[in-house]
Amino acid sequence: MVGIKKLEEKEINLKISKKLQKLLEKEGYQVIMTRSEDGGLYDADSRNKKVQDMQKRCELIREKKPLLTVSIHQNSYPDEAVCGPQVFYFTHSAEGGKLAKCIQDAMNSQLDVSRPRVEKANSTYYLLKRSEGILNIVECGFLSNTKEAGLLETDEYQDKVAEAVRDGILTYLGDAES
Template sequence: MRQKAEFILAVLFLAGLIAASRNITRYVASAQVGKSSELVVLDAGHGDSDPGKVGVNEAKEKDINLAIAKKVEGLLKEKGIQVVMTRKDDTSLAEEGASNKKIEDMKARVALINKESPRLAVSIHQNSYHEENVSGAQVFYYSHSEEGKAAADVMQKAMLACNAENTRQAKANDTYYLLKRTEVPTIIVECGFLSNWKEAELLITEEYQDKIAGAICQGILDYLGK
């Protein structure tokens, strides 16, 4: 009789555990409703006292980078992609009083990306060259990252849609701090050359920024398989 009672109690205890497990599963599932399973970090290069490149038309790279990054953020969120921005205004990530704000700012960007651990990090920049005729968007990736190369190839293809004359290909790099120090696939998108009059003038227009942002968004979605 005692053994039978113990058996019944054991069965009831087991049933209780199963019911609790189901409730926990339902709770976790409900908590995740509406939350994206994909995370992308968008890094608008430069900011604050660091203007980045200054165009032949006096346009500041930091302003163009941020404008495009915000547009990409909006487009990705419309597609249900979770986005983290390294900056949302004209600021530096370096702490006040840092002895070298540019270096501290870059370290902070890397730390943020590594902390968030996204599927992909995209750093948005503008290019410059000593010859005015050079133009065209180009994507850079870390030489020793296979996933970085895969993402860069996909993004470069998307960026070519902005300019039929652009024949540039994704390019490996060993030296860029952001590419070397991040622990996730990271690419740098150089949207155009501020040293080229035609491209510099395009890059400050809302219409062309929308076009660039659309291409970057499409490149990210293609890489994520969306």
């Protein structure tokens, strides 16, 4: 997706993901990235690159069996006024819902969100319904909103987003251990 000021979602996703990886590794966690460079998980001659990319992500999750999975994204909407981070989890995953609440709460409180959202169940997103284990899709903000797009392109705000997601994950893991 390309947003306001020609911002590319894939670039911002990768930057925030790498920042989150470093933060979690500092906490002692091993992080497995589905990608660490610009490029998808598909064959160059694939007829449907997006589907093959999603299938390979699900295969990687099945193979590695991570404690949890967080997929970083940026949102868009035709109404430019729509803004704020939104965390999605699979409708039938109680643990996914708990993780989503922890991440959503951290993002709402740490990113000065004007209209805080709540975590949202979803049963149609490919990764949510086809992945094993606990998985959240974290929409960090709207690239279709001028103010948020301006924030999301800065290193400082990307750091804040990564820190909020880390804090949500750590809260969940702390709650899960007790």
